[in-house]
Structure formats: C-alpha cells, structure tokens
Amino acid sequence: MVRFVFLIFFSLVMFGAIARADDDPLAGLASGNYDQVAQAVTDLSQSGNPRAATIITALQNSQLYYLPDKTLVIKAADGSYTNAATGEAVTVPPADDDDPDSGPQQVRLNNNVRIAMDAAMGSLQLMDPDPATRLSAAGAVFTAHNPAVISVLDKAIAKETNASVKTAMEQARAAAVLSSDGATEDDKLAAIATLRARGDQDSRGLLQGVANQPGKVGAAATAAVTSIDHILQLWSIAQSVYYGISLGSVLLLAAAGLAITFGVMGVINMAHGEMVMLGAYVTFVVQQFMRAYLPGIYGANLIIAVPLAFLFTGFVGVVIERSLIRWLYGRPLETLLATWGLSLVLQQAVRSIFGPNNRDVDTPAWMSGATQLGGLTLTWNRMYIILFAIIVVAALMAALRFTSLGLRMRAVTQNRRMAAAMGIRTPWIDALTFGLGSGVAGMAGVALSQIDNVSPNLGQGYIIDSFMVVVFGGVGNLWGTTVGALTLGIVNKFLEPIAGAVLGKIVVLVLLILFVQRNPRGMFPLKGRAVET
Amino acid sequence: MKLGMSGYIAILCVLGGAILLALLNQLTPASSAVHVPTYVMALVGKYLCFAMLALAVDLVWGFAGILSLGHAAFFALGGYAMGMYLMRQIGTRGVYGNPNLPDFMVFLGWKELPWYWYGFSWFGFAMLMAILVPAILAGVFGWLAFRSRVTGVYLSIITQALTYALLLAFFRNDMGFGGNNGLTDFKDILGFNVQADSTRAALLVISALFLCGAFLVARFVVDSRFGKILIAVRDTESRTRFLGYRPETYKLVVWVLSAVMAGIGGALYVPQVGIINPSEFAPGNSIEAVIWVAVGGRGTLVGAILGALLVNFGKTWFTGAFPEVWLYALGAMFIFVTLFLPRGVMGLFQRRSKREIEEEMPAAAAAHEVTG
Numbered sequence: 001m002v003r004f005v006f007l008i009f010f011s012l013v014m015f016g017a018i019a020r021a022d023d024d025p026l027a028g029l030a031s032g033n034y035d036q037v038a039q040a041v042t043d044l045s046q047s048g049n050p051r052a053a054t055i056i057t058a059l060q061n062s063q064l065y066y067l068p069d070k071t072l073v074i075k076a077a078d079g080s081y082t083n084a085a086t087g088e089a090v091t092v093p094p095a096d097d098d099d100p101d102s103g104p105q106q107v108r109l110n111n112n113v114r115i116a117m118d119a120a121m122g123s124l125q126l127m128d129p130d131p132a133t134r135l136s137a138a139g140a141v142f143t144a145h146n147p148a149v150i151s152v153l154d155k156a157i158a159k160e161t162n163a164s165v166k167t168a169m170e171q172a173r174a175a176a177v178l179s180s181d182g183a184t185e186d187d188k189l190a191a192i193a194t195l196r197a198r199g200d201q202d203s204r205g206l207l208q209g210v211a212n213q214p215g216k217v218g219a220a221a222t223a224a225v226t227s228i229d230h231i232l233q234l235w236s237i238a239q240s241v242y243y244g245i246s247l248g249s250v251l252l253l254a255a256a257g258l259a260i261t262f263g264v265m266g267v268i269n270m271a272h273g274e275m276v277m278l279g280a281y282v283t284f285v286v287q288q289f290m291r292a293y294l295p296g297i298y299g300a301n302l303i304i305a306v307p308l309a310f311l312f313t314g315f316v317g318v319v320i321e322r323s324l325i326r327w328l329y330g331r332p333l334e335t336l337l338a339t340w341g342l343s344l345v346l347q348q349a350v351r352s353i354f355g356p357n358n359r360d361v362d363t364p365a366w367m368s369g370a371t372q373l374g375g376l377t378l379t380w381n382r383m384y385i386i387l388f389a390i391i392v393v394a395a396l397m398a399a400l401r402f403t404s405l406g407l408r409m410r411a412v413t414q415n416r417r418m419a420a421a422m423g424i425r426t427p428w429i430d431a432l433t434f435g436l437g438s439g440v441a442g443m444a445g446v447a448l449s450q451i452d453n454v455s456p457n458l459g460q461g462y463i464i465d466s467f468m469v470v471v472f473g474g475v476g477n478l479w480g481t482t483v484g485a486l487t488l489g490i491v492n493k494f495l496e497p498i499a500g501a502v503l504g505k506i507v508v509l510v511l512l513i514l515f516v517q518r519n520p521r522g523m524f525p526l527k528g529r530a531v532e533t
Numbered sequence: 534m535k536l537g538m539s540g541y542i543a544i545l546c547v548l549g550g551a552i553l554l555a556l557l558n559q560l561t562p563a564s565s566a567v568h569v570p571t572y573v574m575a576l577v578g579k580y581l582c583f584a585m586l587a588l589a590v591d592l593v594w595g596f597a598g599i600l601s602l603g604h605a606a607f608f609a610l611g612g613y614a615m616g617m618y619l620m621r622q623i624g625t626r627g628v629y630g631n632p633n634l635p636d637f638m639v640f641l642g643w644k645e646l647p648w649y650w651y652g653f654s655w656f657g658f659a660m661l662m663a664i665l666v667p668a669i670l671a672g673v674f675g676w677l678a679f680r681s682r683v684t685g686v687y688l689s690i691i692t693q694a695l696t697y698a699l700l701l702a703f704f705r706n707d708m709g710f711g712g713n714n715g716l717t718d719f720k721d722i723l724g725f726n727v728q729a730d731s732t733r734a735a736l737l738v739i740s741a742l743f744l745c746g747a748f749l750v751a752r753f754v755v756d757s758r759f760g761k762i763l764i765a766v767r768d769t770e771s772r773t774r775f776l777g778y779r780p781e782t783y784k785l786v787v788w789v790l791s792a793v794m795a796g797i798g799g800a801l802y803v804p805q806v807g808i809i810n811p812s813e814f815a816p817g818n819s820i821e822a823v824i825w826v827a828v829g830g831r832g833t834l835v836g837a838i839l840g841a842l843l844v845n846f847g848k849t850w851f852t853g854a855f856p857e858v859w860l861y862a863l864g865a866m867f868i869f870v871t872l873f874l875p876r877g878v879m880g881l882f883q884r885r886s887k888r889e890i891e892e893e894m895p896a897a898a899a900a901h902e903v904t905g
Contacts, residue, residue, distance in 0.1 A: 268689075270820075324872070327872055328872075333600045333685075337820075337823060337871050338872065340867055341867020341868045342864060345861055464693060467690045468690070471687060471691075503705070506701050509697060510698055513694055513695060513698075516683060517678060517680075
C-alpha cells in the first residue's frame with residue numbers, strides 16, 4: 001500500500017516535471033507538442049516579456065519557426081529570419097537534403113493553441129491605450145476563460161477608467177474565476193452573479209458547466225441558468241417582434257401606394273407590383289449614371305433615387321390613368337383584367353430593355369453592417385427601411401390631410417358629383433391620385449431594391465401580399481394599412497419558428513381568408529353610405 | 534333548354550373535330566399528307582381541357598357575377614387526383630422499383646405510404662376524389678364567403694389568396710405530393726400505355742365528350758329557373774334578396790358545380806400532358822383562364838370554349854414563332870378586349886340582337902342605380 005502511494009507520488013512528480021519542462025516558455029513553443037505550446041503561449045503572456053506580443057503575433061501568422069537547437073526564429077515575408085527572443089537578425093542554414101528536420105521547423109497550431117493565443121493576445125491587449133482594443137481583448141479573454149489570466153485581469157480592472165470596458169473585463173474575470181479550481185466559494189458566487197447579469201448564450205454555457213457542482217455554487221449557477229433562459233427567451237421574442245416589424249415595414253411600403261389607388265380610388269391595380277419594380281430599376285439606372293458621371297457624390301445615390309423614382313413612376317401612373325383606367329371606372333373586374341395585362345406588358349418591356357437577369361444594386365456603406373442592442377441584432381438596412389416606411393406613410397397622411405390636393409382627393413372620393421359641382425376638376429384629381437399611389441410604389445421600389453433581387457419579376461412577389469394588407473387593414477384607411485402590415489409581419493415572423501417559413505405563410509393566408517369572411521370590410525371599415533357602393 | 538345556333542355549332546365542331554383528328558391519326562400512315570401527328574392531338578386535347586376550365590369560369594363569372602381568380606386551383610386539384618392514380622399505376626417500374634412507394638417518397642426516405650394516398654390505386658376512387666376534393670374545398674370556401682356576403686373584388690382577392698396558399702403548400706416536399714417536381718413519369722392508365730397513340734386518340738375524344746357534356750350541363754343550368762335567379766343575383770344581388778331569394782345558396786350551388794367541372798378538366802389534362810406540378814396553382818394561370826372567357830365573350834358559354842381555344846392556339850403559335858412577343862400580345866389582348874370588346878369575340882357575331890342588348894343593359898344599370 002505504501003509502495004503504491006509512493007508510486008503515485010513519484011509519477012505525479014515526474015508528470016509535473018514533464019509538463020513544466022522548462023520555466024522558459026520559449027522552450028515550450030519549440031517543443032512540438034500542442035499542449036506544451038498552448039501552455040507556453042499562456043505562460044509567455046504572463047511573463048511580462050516585452051517581446052511576447054511580437055512572438056504570439058508571429059505564431060498567429062504562421063511565421064514562427066524553431067531551429068534544430070530549439071532556438072525560436074521569426075521568418076519575415078522576404079524570407080529573412082530574426083531571433084524571436086532577442087530580435088536580432090540570424091542566418092539560418094538551409095535544410096540538409098537528406099534530413100528535413102535539420103532546417104527550421106514551423107510551430108504548428110491546433111484549436112487548443114489558437115484558443116490559448118486568442119486569450120494571450122487578449123490579456124496582452126488588456127493594457128492597450130485604445131479602449132476599443134481593450135474591449136475586444138476583454139471579449140477574447142471571456143471566450144477563452146483561462147484561469148491563468150485572473151491576475152492580469154485584476155491589474156487591468158484596477159487601472160480601467162472606461163465603464164463599459166471595465167464591465168466587460170469584470171465579466172471576463174468572472175468567467176475565468178468560474179473555470180479555475182482554486183477560487184473560493186464566495187469568489188465563485190460573485191462570478192455567477194456577474195455572469196447572470198450579462199445574461200447571454202455564452203454566460204449560460206459557462207454557468208451550465210458548473211451547475212452540477214455540489215453546494216451553493218451549483219445551486220446559484222442553476223438559478224442563474226434558469227434566469228438567463230428566461231431573459232434569452234424574452235430577447236428572442238423581442239427579436240421576432242423586430243423581424244416582424246421589419247417585414248411589416250416592407251409590406252407597408254409595398255401596400256402604401258395600393259392603399260391610395262385601391263383604397264381611396266377603388267381601382268384594382270394589378271400592375272401595382274410593376275410600379276414597385278420600375279422604382280427599383282430607377283435606382284439601378286441612377287446608380288449606373290452616378291458611377292459613370294458623378295462618382296464624387298456616389299454615396300448619395302439612394303437619396304437621389306427616391307425623388308426620381310417617385311416622379312418617374314408617378315408620371316407612368318398618370319399616363320396609365322389617362323390612357324387606360326379612366327375608361328373603366330365603375331367596372332372593377334374589368335379594371336383588374338386590363339391592369340393585369342398592363343403588368344405583363346411592363347414586365348416584358350423591362351425584360352427587353354434590361355434583360356431577364358437580376359441587376360446589381362449597391363447598398364451604400366452607411367446602410368450596411370449591424371448594431372447590437374442588448375440581445376438584439378439590428379441590421380442597418382432594415383433599420384433604414386423601417387424609418388423610410390414611417391416617413392413615407394407620415395408624409396402620405398400629411399399630404400392627404402393638409403394639402404389642397406389632398407382635400408380635393410378626399411372630396412372626390414367621398415362624393416364625386418358634389419365635388420364636381422364645387423368646381424373640382426375630378427378627372428385631373430383622379431389622374432393625380434393615381435399618380436400619387438404609383439409614385440409611392442416607386443419609392444417603395446427604391447427601398448426594396450436594397451433587400452430583394454432587382455429583376456422583372458420583383459413586383460409579382462409583392463402584389464398578393466399588398467392586396468392582403470389593404471384588405472386586412474380596411475380599404476380607404478392608411479392607419480388600417482399600417483396596422484395591417486405590421487400585424488401580418490409580426491404574426492408571420494412568430495409563426496415561422498413554429499411552423500417553418502412556407503407553412504407559416506400558408507397559415508397566415510388561411511387566417512386572412514377566414515378573417516375576411518368575418519370582417520369583409522377589414523379591421524377598420526369605413527362607415528357611412530359611401531361604403532355600400 | 535335551347536342550345537341555339539352557336540351551341541349546335543360548338544358541339545359539332547368540338548366533337549367532330551376531335552373524332553376527325555383521332556381517326557386521321559389512327560387510320561392514315563405517317564407518310565400521308567392528311568396524317569395528324571400525335572403531338573398535335575395531345576395539344577388539342579390539352580386545349581379542350583382548358584376549355585372546360587374556361588367553361589367553369591364562365592359559369593360563375595358570366596352568370597353569377599363571381600370573378601374567381603383561383604379557379605385553376607380546382608383544376609389542379611382534379612389533376613393531382615388523376616396524377617396520384619397514375620403514380621400508383623407505375624408500381625415497380627419506377628427508378629427505385631419500390632412496389633409500395635412512388636419514386637419521390639423513396640427519394641425522401643419515407644417508409645410507408647401516407648394515409649391520404651390510400652385508395653388511389655383504384656381508378657374509380659381516384660376519379661371520385663377528382664370530383665369530391667374540388668367540390669368540398671369549393672363548398673367550404675363558398676359557404677364561408679357567400680354567407681358573410683364577401684362579394685366583388687374582395688372575393689376575387691381571397692380566391693387568389695386561396696390558390697396562392699395551395700401553391701405554397703404543394704411546393705413543400707412534406708406534403709407528400711412530389712413537391713417542386715410534382716407527379717410525372719406516368720406509365721399506364723386503366724392498363725393502356727399513356728404514351729401510345731391510340732391512348733392519346735381515345736383521351737382526345739373523351740375530353741371532347743366531357744367538354745360537350747359540361748357544356749350541356751352548364752346550358753341546362755343557366756336556362757333553368759335556377760339560372761334565371763342566378764342572373765338576377767349577378768345583376769343586383771340585394772334586390773334578389775329583397776324579393777325573398779337566398780343569393781348565397783344559389784351562388785354556392787353554382788360555385789361547387791363550377792369547381793367540379795374544373796376538377797374534371799384537370800383530371801383529363803394530366804394524362805395528356807404527362808405531368809402535374811405546383812405551378813398549375815400559380816395565380817397567373819387562373820387569371821389567364823379569366824382572359825380566355827373575356828376574349829370569347831363572358832356569359833355566353835360558347836364564348837368560353839371559343840376563347841380558350843383561340844387564346845391557346847395563339848399562345849402556341851406565338852411562343853413558337855416570336856417568343857419575345859408573346860407576353861406583349863397577351864397583355865395587349867387583356868387591355869384591348871376589356872376596352873374595346875366588352876362582349877368578346879361572341880359579341881361580334883351577335884350584331885343582329887343588338888336591340889336586345891340595348892334593352893337589357895339600361896335595365897341592369899338602372900337597377901344598379903336604385904339598389905346599389
């Protein structure tokens with residue numbers, strides 16, 4: 001028995017001796033053993049060696065080699081070598097042809113080493129003068145959660161003045177504490193509280209790791225995991241709502257013009273989707289033109305495209321109304337067929353001019369990228385589209401309510417004969433109203449060119465949805481259209497994770513069909529005598 | 534029931550033409566000048582099925598004022614019922630040679646036949662389904678829609694939503710109807726090879742017979758007392774209601790009848806084209822069916838058949854000769870017909886009864902003015 005214990009003790013000593021082959025971490029790097037390399041990287045970052053960052057960067061870029069005598073060298077891009085420890089230039093004899101081991105050997109990496117490197121660079125950069133670098137370093141240290149860096153973190157936290165960086169460092173420290181074996185129970189409980197406050201998927205993973213430990217730590221961790229699950233669920237609901245609002249704003253943009261032509265005028269414009277498509281192509285043409293002739297202000301191309309798209313599609317709308325639709329007032333079903341024919345002609349015309357393939361429309365730099373808000377990922381282009389939808393609808397409502405044209409439009413809608421008797425030129429108002437609706441569709445096209453393929457079929461994908469939104473919201477009511485679009489968007493996004501994207505859409509369509517049965521005039525029906533015609 | 538001159542001509546042309554084509558194909562050698570190639574026969578058979586769809590659309594649009602933008606859904610459902618029967622007839626001759634499962638199910642790794650495929654090995658059951666499934670769908674949909682007085686444009690839009698929802702549903706592989714690719718690679722129908730010339734000839738004649746049958750049924754319905762009330766509902770629904778009729782019942786009956794007609798058309802269509810896939814549900818197809826009726830002349834029945842044949846011959850010719858121009862031509866046709874030919878091609882032949890038209894038009898307009 002005694003012998004056995006002795007044997008174990010002896011082997012432990014031996015093992016320790018192998019693991020810490022040398023106190024000099026540089027020797028560990030040259031060992032060729034992944035575990036020892038990883039350990040050496042961590043040790044190096046702790047050692048205070050002024051060349052530590054240079055060496056680890058070289059290792060990250062696969063520029064670190066060792067010679068047969070275990071001297072570490074860094075190979076520069078031009079093929080020259082410098083001594084890693086001193087920074088002096090060295091000449092390296094070329095490898096013997098018979099023995100490849102005689103030349104410089106690259107220090108190889110595996111995932112363990114990479115994690116150790118990230119943590120090491122993180123801990124080295126924790127003292128960086130730039131707060132952004134320190135923040136990302138804290139993030140790297142958090143992900144690695146190596147207990148060895150606790151002391152470095154303590155120093156960094158003591159010096160830190162930036163509040164958000166300090167929080168990140170404390171979270172990184174908590175992660176490291178939780179993974180260390182030597183920390184006291186109180187330290188661990190404090191760490192659990194910190195991670196619980198952070199409350200994201202990574203913290204949950206760390207806490208889950210200690211949740212089955214006995215005693216207070218395990219209990220606290222379990223409670224924290226439950227709490228984080230709760231928070232994450234709330235965030236995922238918030239994210240669904242955001243996606244829903246985003247989809248809703250797209251639907252709203254597509255349907256806003258239809259709310260004018262169909263909702264206010266009662267014209268079933270099946271070519272509405274093609275107006276959206278024309279708006280997207282205006283964006284394409286504007287971008288082509290500006291790239292060729294005005295590269296200096298190219299970044300503003302969307303801002304220029306919006307009014308141009310409005311004017312162009314508005315003009316097309318007026319032409320359509322004067323040449324086609326005015327003959328068909330009071331015959332909604334015939335209007336439907338004629339405008340469907342028109343949509344085929346417009347599609348084919350665009351196909352003949354621009355070709356059947358998708359056209360590239362750039363996203364300006366200020367619209368790309370994303371931002372993080374708590375647990376939410378918000379992409380800029382979606383944010384701008386939501387904003388744009390709000391502006392368009394607000395402008396449309398203001399135009400209908402406060403301008404003289406809007407007043408006449410409402411008068412003609414409510415009582416055509418009376419309006420005519422008051423001296424309003426109703427045919428012109430019809431044309432302008434239709435032009436307004438088409439112009440709004442064109443502006444929607446500019447927005448949709450940012451998130452959808454610009455092809456001759458662009459409009460077809462939106463026409464059914466747009467009609468659904470207008471019918472759901474209640475005809476002749478912009479508020480109804482807004483609420484309808486947002487409701488449909490959000491319902492769709494909530495059904496998607498449960499039922500899948502396609503089935504979710506089917507369910508929405510079926511619900512909508514049933515809804516129209518119950519409320520044939522939509523959510524916000526117009527009241528009064530005009531409704532029954 | 535009076536068929537009128539145009540009715541007799543239509544039956545004679547459809548039936549006589551189909552039989553003539555079939556005989557010329559079967560009895561003359563391929564080298565003969567009057568020989569009809571098989572592809573022409575298949576093409577004409579396809580048009581006759583489309584004509585049945587047009588007839589169904591005309592029955593509800595022309596006589597009950599219900600503009601359906603989703604009638605192709607009933608056509609496609611009937612087609613799927615026939616397609617399922619034909620799939621089961623393949624048996625072990627599929628690519629995977631599985632005796633129990635169609636190829637696409639083997640491909641998806643399914644182990645057993647879904648319950649809704651049971652029974653489709655029997656022709657009678659499949660044909661019953663080709664009638665029942667569209668009828669039940671139309672019945673439920675119509676009962677809900679007409680009872681809550683969803684009319685006009687709103688009804689058109691929700692019929693479009695219906696076919697769009699079905700389009701999306703049938704695209705899904707999980708539905709068990711072959712997903713994107715649909716059902717194809719058929720071998721036998723009732724023991725006869727679907728590819729064989731003689732089967733094609735028989736299918737053509739059967740399509741013509743069914744088309745004439747559907748025409749007679751439609752004619753009978755619209756000329757009966759029931760049809761008169763239907764026309765009253767079309768012209769002023771509220772006035773008919775005030776007179777004590779229940780417009781929703783009349784509309785529902787004709788709606789279901791029309792769906793069944795479309796379903797039979799679809800069932801005949803599938804063996805002749807050899808494939809059925811979800812694109813048949815595309816909203817554009819339904820709208821195209823409406824334009825056939827509009828071109829031929831809404832509310833004439835004969836016009837629906839004529840329109841379907843004319844437009845589809847035109848489509849075949851155009852897409853062969855000038856593929857670029859077809860969509861322009863189709864679009865222009867929509868616009869031209871609605872603006873300048875409100876009574877379609879049949880309107881051109883009805884000059885002598887112009888007095889009659891003028892008498893009925895102001896009456897309907899006046900009625901509309903009064904009751905709204």
